[in-house]
Amino acid sequence: MWGGRFALGPAEIMERINASIGFDQRMYRQDIRGSIAHCQMLVKQGIISAADGRKIVTGLRRIEEEIEAGGFAFSTRLEDIHMNVEGRLTQLIGDAAGRLHTARSRNDQVALDVRLWVRDAVDRVEALLHDLQAALIDRAEEYAATIMPGFTHLQTAQPVTFGHHLLAYVEMFGRDRSRFADCRKRMNESPLGAAALAGSPHAIDRHMTAKALDFDRPMANSLDAVADRDYALEFMAAATICAVHISRLAEEIVIWCSAPFRFIALSDAFTTGSSIMPQKRNPDAAELARAKSGRILGDFTALAMVMKGLPLTYGKDMQEDKEPIFDAADSLELGLAATTGMVRDLKANTERMHAVASADYSTATDLADWLVRSLGLPFRQAHHATGKLVALAVTKGVDLGALSLDDMRAVEPKITKDVYRALTVEASVAARSVFGGTAPKNVKKAVAAARRRFAAKTAGKG
DSSP: OOTTSOSSOOOHHHHHHHOOHHHHGGGHHHHHHHHHHHHHHHHHTTSSOHHHHHHHHHHHHHHHHHHHTTOOOOOGGGOSHHHHHHHHHHHHHGGGGGGTTTTOOHHHHHHHHHHHHHHHHHHHHHHHHHHHHHHHHHHHHHTTTOEEEEEETTEEEEEEEHHHHHHHHHHHHHHHHHHHHHHHHHHOEEOTTOTTTTOOSSOOOHHHHHHHTTOSEEOSOHHHHHHOOHHHHHHHHHHHHHHHHHHHHHHHHHHHHSTTTOOEEOOGGGOBOOSSOTTOOBOHHHHHHHHHHHHHHHHHHHHHHHHTTOOSSOOGGGGGGHHHHHHHHHHHHHHHHHHHHHHHHOEEOHHHHHHHHTSTTTTHHHHHHHHHHHHOOOHHHHHHHHHHHHHHHHHHTOOGGGSOHHHHHHHOTTOOGGGGGGSSHHHHHHHOOSTTOOOHHHHHHHHHHHHHHTSSOOSOOO
């Protein structure tokens, strides 16, 4: 590989630390695709002959078939996916294989491969996010009028509908999709042709290869083309935010499945048992999806630390980019698939949700709002009066709606019997019909709107 510069081979430990084929073989499709585009451009530009070009392309396609069939022997001696492919190409077609690397360096080759791989990962994540949103929207429609407690500080706050709660995650994952789409748009420039760092003296056509590989344009600066992995960091940052959203939903699933809550149940498909406690049904899929967020954040941090001190342009440190990128993508894709499966699988315990929503004075804010709307009290005065009524109900050990009219008038003399109509959880959710509110009729409209808004793919093709 090194031509005439080195007389001796590397030490065994050097071969081990230097080789990346153990993990970068995952980029074989991207490597071969880039090489075919590069070869076809070299032929068109008259840099290599059409005959050699045909041999190279035929050989590359055979290599791809061999790898996919599991019959390709990867070698650590050849270090990486690029040299493994080139080595096999030489075996297949002879000296013509050596012409493929004309006007190209492994620096722009790996920059291209990683960029293509991340772009493909974005498209996979986009599809998974679309499926997760579809699952959430379906369940939101099913439970549009199902009342559950809404929480702040994990304390009962106000009644909401389960459908409304699920639609909150639809919005979060929608923003995740837009982040990945933005990331894809920015990364969609081709580094091929930057060569080692300075560009090429050959009359190559970088626009041709960019178009062949479905890029919008070639990168404008050859140094930047081989030096940066900001697109990978952006992908991993978006993955981290998305994983946090997965983790929050997974945490709620864990809580909702617990015996004190019993809001939902998961089937055997997404739970496991205990080796010692036969009664247990553990939401392990949710727990593992929750754990992925820390792993993905760690991957992002690892790559950021690799890149933070590198002078332009390329350093072998950048070989350490691939494992965190691959791991982040794998972890995110698995977490998304598992979360979609759980959303499809879960069954809501509607009676239990309603019972908990009706407890702990969850309609106290409705009482304060009624005092404002019906009696014209300033909200602070209404809040104070409601607080006194809650304290009285606690003392008597009853709900707000069970207080007598005399009890209520002892705190606020203007209260009428109409107040009781505002103190049911059904009235509470129905009253919140403002845009974005939890009223069942709103949820049904929001479900229809979400189906329209999130039906189309946000990431491009390529």
